[in-house]
Amino acid sequence: MSIKKTVAILAAAGALTAVALPALADVTPYASVRVGTFWDTHTAGYAANVSAPDSTTDFVLGLNGTSRFGATFSNGNLAGKVELGIGAFNVKTDSASYGNGGATEVYTREAYGTYKFDFGTLLVGQTYTPYTVAAAQVTYDDNVGNGFGSLYDGRQPQVKLTLNNGLYVAAIRNGGAAANANAGDTSAANSAAETLLPKVAVGYEGKAGALAFGVGVAGQTFVTSPSNVVANKVAVNSLLGYAHGTYTDGLATLAFNLGVGQNAADFGLSGVSSASTATAFNKATFTGSSVNDVTQYSAFVQGTYQVAPSVKTNVGVGYVVETAKAFVKDDNRIAAFVNAPITLAKNVTIVPEIAYIDLLDQTDGSKGFKDVVYGAKWQFDF
Numbered sequence: 001m002s003i004k005k006t007v008a009i010l011a012a013a014g015a016l017t018a019v020a021l022p023a024l025a026d027v028t029p030y031a032s033v034r035v036g037t038f039w040d041t042h043t044a045g046y047a048a049n050v051s052a053p054d055s056t057t058d059f060v061l062g063l064n065g066t067s068r069f070g071a072t073f074s075n076g077n078l079a080g081k082v083e084l085g086i087g088a089f090n091v092k093t094d095s096a097s098y099g100n101g102g103a104t105e106v107y108t109r110e111a112y113g114t115y116k117f118d119f120g121t122l123l124v125g126q127t128y129t130p131y132t133v134a135a136a137q138v139t140y141d142d143n144v145g146n147g148f149g150s151l152y153d154g155r156q157p158q159v160k161l162t163l164n165n166g167l168y169v170a171a172i173r174n175g176g177a178a179a180n181a182n183a184g185d186t187s188a189a190n191s192a193a194e195t196l197l198p199k200v201a202v203g204y205e206g207k208a209g210a211l212a213f214g215v216g217v218a219g220q221t222f223v224t225s226p227s228n229v230v231a232n233k234v235a236v237n238s239l240l241g242y243a244h245g246t247y248t249d250g251l252a253t254l255a256f257n258l259g260v261g262q263n264a265a266d267f268g269l270s271g272v273s274s275a276s277t278a279t280a281f282n283k284a285t286f287t288g289s290s291v292n293d294v295t296q297y298s299a300f301v302q303g304t305y306q307v308a309p310s311v312k313t314n315v316g317v318g319y320v321v322e323t324a325k326a327f328v329k330d331d332n333r334i335a336a337f338v339n340a341p342i343t344l345a346k347n348v349t350i351v352p353e354i355a356y357i358d359l360l361d362q363t364d365g366s367k368g369f370k371d372v373v374y375g376a377k378w379q380f381d382f
Contacts (some may be wrong), residue, residue, distance in 0.1 A: 003017020025075040027031045031382040033086075034064035036141065036373030048365040055370075063087050064377070066142040068109060080113035080125075110155055120163040127306040128155050129172055130201050131218060131242040133257040135302050138377040139355040147281075148318030148335035148357075149300030151242060151259045154268065156199075166206045168216075172199040176238070176283065177266015178222035194233075195222040199267070203242075209283070213245035220267060226286035234291055236284050238267035258300065260291040264296040264322070282322050282331060282363060294324045310343040327363040334358050347381040 039304040056266040063086070070083030087328025100378040132152050135145030146152040153175055160170035173179060178195040203216020218238045225232050238260035247254045262265065265281035302319030307313055314337070314362045339353035355375065359368020 003275065012381065025145040027071055027073055029069070029071040031069035032067060033380045034067045034142065035062070035378045036059050036064055036138070036188060036375065038057075038139065038373050039373040043370040045359065045362065045369045046367050048367075060375075062286050064141045070110070077116040078113065079116075081110055081127075083108075083110040085109045104368075120161060121161070123158070123160040126155055126157045128207075129153055129158070129218075130160070130168060130170055130203055130214070131216060131240065131244075131259065133244045133255070134252075135255075135257075135300055135316050135318065135337075136339065136341075137335065137355060138339060138351050138353050139315060139337060139357070139373045142377070143271065145257075145271075145316065145318045145335065146302050148320055148333060149257055149259070149298045150271065150318070151257060151269060151298065152242070152271050154270070156268075162205075166204050168201075168203055168205070170201045172218075174199045174220050174222070176266035177224060177236075178220055178266070179268065193222050193224040195220075197221065210249060211245055211247045213243070215243045217241050218267075222266075228310075232255075232289050234286065234289050236263060236266055236291055237293075240267060240269075242266070253304040255302045255304070257261070259296070259298045262293050264294070265299075269296075278360065282324070282327075285324075287327060292324060292326050294322050296322045307340075311340060313340050314338070324363075328365040329361045329363060329365045332360045333368065334360060349379045349381075351377040351379070353377070 039057055040060055041055050041057045041297065044053050046052055054112040064086030065085060067086045068083055069086065070081065073082075087105070088223045110125070110127045112123055112127045114123045115120050129151075133145075133150055135148075135150055137143050137145055144150055144152075156173045158170050158172040160168060162168040174195055177193040178199075197220070198220065199220035201216055201218035203214060203218075205212075205214040206209050207213070217240065219237065221235055221237045223233050223235050226234065238261065240259060242257070242259045244257040245255070261269075263284045266284040269281055281296065284294055298318070298320040300316060302314060302316035304312060304314050317334070317336040319332070319334045321330050323330045335355065335357045337353055337355040339351050341349055341351045343349055353374070355371075356375045357371045357373070359370070362368050
């Protein structure tokens with residue numbers, strides 16, 4: 001096919017697209033390419049009363065799973081966003097990892113529409129849940145504190161109504177076995193799970209001077225049979241109370257996120273992308289027909305200072321502890337980081353970072369893995 005014919009076909013396709021989408025008054029495409037170059041000094045977990053193993057150090061260079069392309073749309077009161085991720089993203093486990101050419105996938109990050117009424121805004125589609133607050137951590141594919149206080153349960157399908165006064169209510173896709181039941185999972189572990197209602201979050205977002213803040217509660221419930229015997233069905237209830245905010249004073253900003261809840265893993269909270277597999281939160285367990293609930297407390301705090309027009313610093317720490325009567329020890333974990341995003345040119349950024357990640361104590365009294373990660377993330381935005 002000649003170049004002239006190719007150009008003619010592309011022009012015709014563009015014209016047809018323009019005719020087919022007359023309502024889209026404003027379309028803004030964008031993309032972001034992110035590559036991590038880090039050394040990871042890793043110490044594996046080990047059993048109680050055993051000496052810690054020797055650490056190993058590896059250099060990792062890969063395409064971040066947070067690399068993306070998408071577009072925003074607006075036409076009067078109607079708006080929307082579609083964003084696809086490019087990277088080594090495992091759609092089965094909903095987790096990203098350092099990318100390489102053979103493992104790169106395209107996946108849906110966000111896809112939603114909003115309509116602004118006189119009384120508020122209705123959102124329908126997939127996006128972040130209202131209790132998730134991202135830290136500035138770039139280690140582990142822009143992990144942003146997931147698993148260490150960000151209260152991340154994925155970008156979830158939802159229907160959310162936000163009133164003009166800041167109050168909101170959201171019906172959200174369930175997590176854990178409740179989500180598996182909704183998705184038609186017939187495996188032995190989840191075949192007995194029944195879910196009649198979505199995960200629900202009710203909260204408020206507001207401002208008080210230099211403080212922007214949010215508070216809310218969320219929960220879900222499902223019925224299951226621990227022994228796959230219908231007569232032994234029990235309810236597993238997950239609850240979450242949360243508060244977050246940012247306080248800005250000149251060039252400095254302080255951000256925080258707090259959460260306390262029950263059965264967070266069943267709720268869907270997740271995080272920590274690394275080589276270790278011992279990273280999951282703890283689900284409720286059963287003793288006969290009794291439910292052994294797990295209580296979780298989580299928090300992160302972060303300070304940011306704009307050192308110069310092209311340089312700022314972030315310092316953050318996040319901590320999570322889970323407790324239950326059945327545990328030998330409380331399960332806890334901590335992450336701390338220091339980084340300095342540097343703007344090299346317009347839309348070109350490098351983020352040097354040092355991070356410390358430690359899974360501390362495990363429920364059986366053993367020690368979790370530990371990582372010291374140092375290097376930089378490179379990011380081009382288009």
